[in-house]
Amino acid sequence: MGSAKRQVTALIALFVLLIGMLTPNVLHAEETSTIFAQVELTVEEADSLYEASLVYEDVTYYGVRETADSWRFMIDAEHVDSALIETITLYDEERVPYSFTAFTITAEPAAEAIGNEEESEPVTDAEEAVEAVEATTEQTVDAEEVVEQPLAEVETMVEEVAATTVAPTVTIEKLALGADGAITEVLAGDLLTYRLVINVDGAPIENFSVSDTVPEALTVVADSVEVLGPDGVETPVPTVVSGPPAFYWTFPVIPVGTTTIQFDTFAPDVDMETDVTNTFCIGVEGPDEAIPADCTDVTVTVVPDKVIGLEVGKEANIDQAVVGGMIPYTFVIENTGDTTLTITSIEDEFFSGGIDADAVKAFNETVNTRLTDLIGTDGLAPGERVETTVNLEVPSDYDDTTHPEIGNVFRVAASDEFGRVVDAESQQIVLLNRIDFTVTKVANPKTVHPGDTIVYTYTITNTSNVTLYFVDVMEEWTSGALTETEQQETTETLRDGMRALAEVENGLVPGEEIVLEMEKVLLPSYDVRAGGTLTNRVTFTFEVSGNRVSRSTEATVHVKQAIPEREDDSVYVPEPTTPVTPEQGTLPLTGSTGTWVTALGLVLIILGLFALTHWRRPSRKA
Missing domain, CATH: 2.60.40.740 (Immunoglobulin-like)
Known part of the structure; x- marks a missing residue:
């Protein structure tokens, strides 16, 4: 069993040795660059995240931790463009990745190093690799994990190779600003702000100098100079400051990113349009020729003051x-x-x-x-x-x-x-x-005969709180036998009477009342049978500022035929009882004045009629 284990270990060691011999040819370029990535971390993140990696030109590089929040990377490129690095990935003990976009790429290491961290030693001998593999085998780890451990150590060895420093580059720009941004014209006496923009790329620059010659025509606002550094980086502080009118600043170190210097001036009073040019220059004190001196200027036209109204x-x-x-x-x-x-x-x-x-x-x-x-x-x-x-x-x-x-x-x-x-x-x-008024109309007498006179009384009262002005009046006869001419004459008479009143001419003030009388004579020829009831409606119109209001009222008079009155008894002459002898010069009197003849004639007529009615004719009977 021990012999078999040694054979496996020997094969794995031989495989790792071959990989170690091939890796340098793959990882090492002809020229490499060392950069430092400083990531914005919280205290908890700094305590839990250890390893780091980044992707540059589609190649993944692993870094070595330098400080609590910075890692050192070795990049296979002569110059590293930090703009191509979008994220930094950090790993915890369980190799869980965390991506960060808030970081700074520099060519110098951070000031504070981690004292208690031990850097990984490079793999220098195959025997050390064999020992590591044997220890891993004894702990029953998979063969793939056994291979991965030496590979990580080889990458660490590559990253620790010394690198060349990234060369810094600088671009500058000068702006003339008004209230709404960049301007090319400014009014005499108005505020004019100058902004010097310094863009540093690659690496920070030491002993950086800035100068600005302000034209004598401009008046610099005291204590208006302001220096702003890149986001997330401590604002650089110049050690040498002079001016105005000629400004000169020296910065011990100016960081990577955009630094701006800004100050305010007042445009001069001019009688004609005047161009004012301001020049801004940079340079590096010392033998560093990598940053050549450079200048830029901006011209603003000062326009004579124009009144805005x-x-x-x-x-x-x-x-x-x-x-x-x-x-x-x-x-x-x-x-x-x-x-x-x-x-x-x-x-x-x-x-x-x-x-x-x-x-x-x-x-x-x-x-x-x-x-x-x-x-x-x-x-x-x-x-x-x-x-x-x-x-x-x-x-x-x-x-x-x-x-x-x-x-x-x-x-x-x-x-x-x-x-x-x-x-x-x-x-x-x-x-x-709210405009309003009241009007009343009274006719007197109530009953008239042709040839009589009717008296109409009109009363107008302003019940609003605004002065009313007379516009017109109209009489309309809804019943009666007046001719059209008589009706028109009546309206004109009433209209003329209204206009003749002083109160109407000057306006009817609030609460004021006017009374107007008008007489109307009925002609003797008035047709009583056609117009026994005489009714007319009057309409008054007043206005206020072109807004008119009208009010109406009517009155009725009854017309009757006149009855002849009895003559005076004092002048009555009775019929004479004795014959009157006509005076000479009158017609002759004929006939008799006695009445007995008439009575006799009547008796004879009655007797004749009686005889005729009672006359008996002879009978025709045989």
Whole structure:
């Protein structure tokens, strides 16, 4: 049994020895590079994760732990591009992988090393491999695991081979910044920020110097210099600082990544456009010629100061707004500055009143659309003014008791070509009124005859809290026999009488009452049979700011035919009882004035009739 075990062990040892002889030819390139990967770990992760690996150009490399959070790798490449390394994979004791993307690749080892860790020794002799295999065999481990253990040790041996240092590279950029980013123009007196951008790749650079010559025309803001290092790396601190106006910084070490130096200046006051150029240079102090000196500059045009100005106006073109009417709002936007404005927002906010939300939304959309169309796509030029009028309808069922006023504020915001922002607003509050008045009409007398005069009395009272202005009056005859001409004349007479009143001419103030009388004479020829009942309706119309209201009333008069009155008894002449002798010059009197002849004639006639009715004729009997 022991002989068989030794034979197996010898075969495995021979196999491992052959692999060890072939591996160097596969793993070693002509030139290699050593890099250090520092991974951001928590305390728990640092205590549980030991081994590390990375993939570079489709080849997996295993690292040796240097510190609690850094590993050393040997890469088969003359220069290593850290951008091609996307993740670092760490393993715990059970070989469970954990991937990390937050790490830093450097060419120098971390300062703090792990004192209590022992690095893996390279496999230098086949006998050591045989002993390891024998120990593994005695512990009844599978043959594949026995082979894997020497292979891992061979990889560790390869990674510990000394490597050449990665050469650093530097690119620089200079920006002139305004409130909204990079700019090429700045107004005189405005803030101008310069940003120096230093991009370091490959490895940190020692004794790095930066200089910036600020033009004399610019005024540097005191204590505005700010240095920002790469994310996740301690900000580099310069040991030598001088300036302004000429800045000079020296950094003992500038890390891999992007470092920015930023400071603020004020543009000078100029009478004409002036170009200002700022130059930014870098260099390395010492014999290192791998980082050549380099300079870049940025030019900004300083423009004479231009005033930015915006005025807006909003006016309700109405003296007295009433429920059921309309409020015409006039909106005005004017550019009062010297630079073109781009309108960024237009809104009209209702902060009081009982107007429906949908009505307010539709009103605002109309205002915005009209003003935007007037302004156009080119903005509002200096001195340009746009104006529009939009009507707001106040419904007749508006609750003026709960919401006696409508208040809104018109706001406009704009910006100019230099990024400056300006806004303006205009507020308007309109008091609402409900217009109303009463009218009565009385006819006297109630019964008339053709040829009589009817007196009509009109009483009008303003019951609203707003001044009413007379518009018109109309008389309509719903019954009677007046001609159209008479009806028209009556209306015109009443209308002229209303307009002649001073109270009507100046407006009927709240609570005021006016009384007007008008006479109407019925012609003697009035047709009583056709118009025994004379009824007419009067309608008065008043208005407030173009909103009109009308009230009506009517009166009825009865017309009857006149009855002749008895003549005066004092002038009555009785018939004479004695014959009257006509005076000379009259016709002659003939006949008799006695009555006995008449009586005799009547008696004879009666006797004759009696004789005729009782006359007996002779009998014809034989």
